[in-house]
Amino acid sequence: DTGVSQDPRHKITKRGQNVTFRCDPISEHNRLYWYRQTLGQGPEFLTYFQNEAQLEKSRLLSDRFSAERPKGSFSTLEIQRTEQGDSAMYLCASRSGTGANEQFFGPGTRLTVL
C-alpha cells in the first residue's frame, strides 16, 4: 500500500454513459498526476495538478475528459459520453515538493466500456 487510494477499483459502464473516478493522494503531497494504461503498454500521462491548479493536460485528454482537484487534496477524473476506446486502467500518482522525488501510485481504476 503506497498511501494513494483510488475509488472505485473497477467500473463497468455502457457506451455513452458518464463515469467519475476519485483519487486520494498522500496527504502531504501537493502534486498529483493522472495516467492511463492500456493493456501491454506503459502508463501515459493525462494531467497534472499542483495544489488545486491544473497546470498541464495531455493531448490525450479530449474534451470529454475533465479533472478537478478543488481543495488541493483529492482529485476526480470524469469521462463523459464514454467510448469503447476509453477502456483502460486509470492511475493516480502523487509526490511531494520540488526536485526529483518519485511518484507514488494508487492501485488504479479499471474501466470497461461495453
Add this chain to the structure above:
Amino acid sequence: AQSVAQPEDQVNVAEGNPLTVKCTYSVSGNPYLFWYVQYPNRGLQFLLKYITGDNLVKGSYGFEAEFNKSQTSFHLKKPSALVSDSALYFCAVRDLPSNTGKLIFGQGTTLQVKP
C-alpha cells in the same frame, strides 16, 4: 522528444540466477531515471531512481540499476532472482522540458522467474 525503450517484452530466468531487465533512454540533458514494478491488478510500486552521483543505484527488494551515460542505458539487476519477483517492470524518465515532473514510461518487460 524524450523517450524510454525496453527492448524485451519478456525475460525468463531461473530462481537463484541473476536477472537483468534492460532499459535505454533518449533525453536532452541529464536524465532522471526510475524503475517501477507492477503486480497483476495493482498500481506501480517504486523500486529505485537515478538522479546524480554513483552510477550503481540500490533500491527496494534487493534490486539495483546501473546508469551508463555512454550507452544511454539504465538496466535493472538483481544478483539472485526469486519466484516472487515475477511481475511487470517499467523504466521511466522524467520529462525534463516540462517542469511538472511527469514521467515517460517504457512499454514494460514481463519478468518470469521459474522455480
